[in-house]
Amino acid sequence: MFLQLQILQSHFYENGAIDQWTTNFKNYAGPYTIEDLYAFAKAKNYHNLIAVDVTASPDFVNHYINLVDNGFHIVTANKIANTLPYEFYKDLRDRLETRNKQFLYETNVGAGLPIIETIKNLHASGEEIHKIRGVFSGSLSYLFNTFSQEEKRFSEILLEADALGLTEPDAREDLSGKDVARKLLILGRELGIRKEVEDVVIQNLVPPELNGRTTRSEFLGSIKTLDAIFDKNKAELDHNQVLRHVGELDLPAQSLEVKLVKENKTTALGQTQGADAVFEIYTASYGEQPLVIQGAGAGKAVTARGVLGDIIKVAQSLN
Numbered sequence: 001m002f003l004q005l006q007i008l009q010s011h012f013y014e015n016g017a018i019d020q021w022t023t024n025f026k027n028y029a030g031p032y033t034i035e036d037l038y039a040f041a042k043a044k045n046y047h048n049l050i051a052v053d054v055t056a057s058p059d060f061v062n063h064y065i066n067l068v069d070n071g072f073h074i075v076t077a078n079k080i081a082n083t084l085p086y087e088f089y090k091d092l093r094d095r096l097e098t099r100n101k102q103f104l105y106e107t108n109v110g111a112g113l114p115i116i117e118t119i120k121n122l123h124a125s126g127e128e129i130h131k132i133r134g135v136f137s138g139s140l141s142y143l144f145n146t147f148s149q150e151e152k153r154f155s156e157i158l159l160e161a162d163a164l165g166l167t168e169p170d171a172r173e174d175l176s177g178k179d180v181a182r183k184l185l186i187l188g189r190e191l192g193i194r195k196e197v198e199d200v201v202i203q204n205l206v207p208p209e210l211n212g213r214t215t216r217s218e219f220l221g222s223i224k225t226l227d228a229i230f231d232k233n234k235a236e237l238d239h240n241q242v243l244r245h246v247g248e249l250d251l252p253a254q255s256l257e258v259k260l261v262k263e264n265k266t267t268a269l270g271q272t273q274g275a276d277a278v279f280e281i282y283t284a285s286y287g288e289q290p291l292v293i294q295g296a297g298a299g300k301a302v303t304a305r306g307v308l309g310d311i312i313k314v315a316q317s318l319n
Contacts, residue, residue, distance in 0.1 A: 034063050038070045047071070048318050050311060053078045054303075064092055068101045075310040077107040077303055082189065083182045083197050089189060102317065104310035109136065109183045110277050112302030112309075113295050118281070119190050127283050129191060132249040133290075134279035135272055136183045138298030139167045139174040140245040142275040144260075147230065148242035154230040155223040162220075166275060166298070170216045175205040177245075177258040184247040184256045193254060203259040205245075237262055244269050268292045275299075 041049055051067045053060055053076040061081040064074055082089065082105060096103050109115045122129060135141045139161065146157045161167050167174050181200040188195055204211070207229065210219050233243055244263040249256050263270040268290075272278050277297020280290035296302045 041071070049073065050075055050314055052307065052311065054307060065095050068095050068099050073102045073314050075307060075314065076105045077307055079108045079182050079186065082108055082186045085196060086194050102314050104313060106310050107303050107306035108186050110279065111296060111298050112306040113277060113293055113297065115279055115293060116190065118293065119187055122283060123191055127285060129281065129283050130251055131282040132187055132279065133246060135244055135269055135277055136180040136247045136297070137174060137245060138275035138277055138296065141272055141277060141297060142166050144243045144245055145272055145274065147234065153227045155227050158223060158226070172206050172211065172219060177202040177204055180247045180258045184249055184258065188249050188256055191251060195256060200256040200258060205260065233260065240265050242270050268294065
């Protein structure tokens with residue numbers, strides 16, 4: 001679809017009918033291959049090309065190196081390329097350097113929040129980063145913020161979040177901690193940690209009997225099983241504590257962990273509201289007082305803004 005859209009937009013822009021592209025796309029778009037994209041760009045003698053990946057496809061990322069070889073910079077919201085085996089991670093960056101191309105992916109962690117850029121800038125300036133700790137998931141932030149503040153059963157809140165579209169289509173994707181693990185790995189690799197996603201220690205919040213081969217509908221039908229588990233966690237809290245689902249990267253220990261923790265209400269993590277994400281960055285210069293970045297950690301609008309921001313950065317660098 002990417003190629004179909006770009007070719008048709010180009011054609012109808014040249015013919016003064018860009019406002020009709022949706023109709024023309026429906027009427028005239030046809031099958032394509034990635035090689036057709038390269039041929040089209042070459043035939044048009046296009047330069048300063050940017051490939052934008054806003055999918056979650058595990059397959060499209062396999063084209064990244066060829067895209068770079070064919071003259072494309074890459075902007076992506078897709079986390080997969082940065083969490084594939086380290087050999088691919090390194091090969092892609094070597095190729096980018098050889099071809100003098102850019103690869104921007106700010107929205108991989110924190111949606112529209114400037115997490116990756118901040119980490120890169122601190123690291124490049126020689127700042128010694130000791131630890132990164134935070135609520136990485138907007139979905140899990142909403143679940144535990146609400147559960148800690150209101151007298152509702154966990155299953156009730158989870159169903160509400162599902163109805164609001166705050167969770168993945170199958171909420172077990174959120175509760176498994178795997179998505180947070182991928183984000184944590186991305187930050188770790190920015191700081192030189194050569195780990196794989198399998199090295200992240202993950203506390204899976206889905207009971208074994210609700211995981212595995214059970215369908216989504218079977219999971220939802222048994223969702224009240226979760227209540228006893230989280231009621232116990234809530235009962236163990238002190239009056240000044242809340243539950244938070246966090247990712248933690250410890251640089252000296254070279255460890256990455258995803259877990260449910262008790263957090264004091266007065267801390268940055270303890271004060272999160274709604275579906276906000278929050279990140280604490282502990283460095284040598286900041287000492288015991290971390291640099292805190294907080295804001296909407298999920299959502300179409302903030303993610304779109306972050307992707308557009310990366311596109312603008314590439315464009316400005318080309319000028």
